[in-house]
Amino acid sequence: EAGVVQSPRYKIIEKKQPVAFWCNPISGHNTLYWYRQNLGQGPELLIRYENEEAVDDSQLPKDRFSAERLKGVDSTLKIQPAELGDSAVYLCASSLEGSDTEAFFGQGTRLTVV
Amino acid sequence: AQSVTQLDSQVPVFEEAPVELRCNYSSSVSVYLFWYVQYPNQGLQLLLKYLSGSTLVKGINGFEAEFNKSQTSFHLRKPSVHISDTAEYFCAVSEGGSQGNLIFGKGTKLSVKP
Numbered sequence: 323e324a325g326v327v328q329s330p331r332y333k334i335i336e337k338k339q340p341v342a343f344w345c346n347p348i349s350g351h352n353t354l355y356w357y358r359q360n361l362g363q364g365p366e367l368l369i370r371y372e373n374e375e376a377v378d379d380s381q382l383p384k385d386r387f388s389a390e391r392l393k394g395v396d397s398t399l400k401i402q403p404a405e406l407g408d409s410a411v412y413l414c415a416s417s418l419e420g421s422d423t424e425a426f427f428g429q430g431t432r433l434t435v436v
Numbered sequence: 437a438q439s440v441t442q443l444d445s446q447v448p449v450f451e452e453a454p455v456e457l458r459c460n461y462s463s464s465v466s467v468y469l470f471w472y473v474q475y476p477n478q479g480l481q482l483l484l485k486y487l488s489g490s491t492l493v494k495g496i497n498g499f500e501a502e503f504n505k506s507q508t509s510f511h512l513r514k515p516s517v518h519i520s521d522t523a524e525y526f527c528a529v530s531e532g533g534s535q536g537n538l539i540f541g542k543g544t545k546l547s548v549k550p
Contacts, residue, residue: 326479355536364440364526364540365480378537413479417536425536427472427479 347416
């Protein structure tokens with residue numbers, strides 16, 4: 323069974339440019355998470371979806387970050403415009419319906435803003 | 437607010453030696469506790485978790501951890517490490533009822549030397 327798939331694996335962009343990350347969760351998983359992992363730190367939750375609804379986006383910097391999960395399956399996370407401090411690994415995770423089930427993580431997208 | 441402290445940022449150890457990675461947490465409510473492993477350029481893989489019941493939890497790859505409520509600790513142990521255990525290990529906590537809304541520590545890099 324395929325795990326959580328993220329693309330691209332690596333992305334280098336200049337500051338002020340837009341960037342988008344894509345996540346395909348495990349089939350049948352209704353709950354989807356986006357985390358950001360800064361260098362030398364643990365991951366931090368950005369947003370959680372239950373199906374297509376964002377139920378917790380309190381940690382998402384809404385001035386430049388946006389996310390969507392159309393049809394409650396795949397999700398995209400966008401940054402516009404990117405800043406140097408956005409350089410990090412962006413991890414997607416998914417779980418069965420509800421937050422009381424184990425989350426499985428993708429390999430992440432490593433973003434470098436220059 | 438919940439928080440997780442991993443007391444050691446780096447732990448060097450020789451192959452076949454025992455190892456303990458320390459984790460302390462703070463929370464005012466009942467919690468779930470987790471240990472994840474991250475190999476270079478990979479996502480997070482769950483090693484073990486404590487939800488309730490026995491305070492000694494056994495996980496994959498020969499790892500185990502003990503939940504100590506009075507000391508608010510959840511230390512990870514392995515009696516004999518292998519070269520392949522070289523990775524970064526993250527302790528995480530969530531409020532009871534959620535396995536996906538995780539607060540991570542900063543991680544401990546385990547280096548196993550021959």
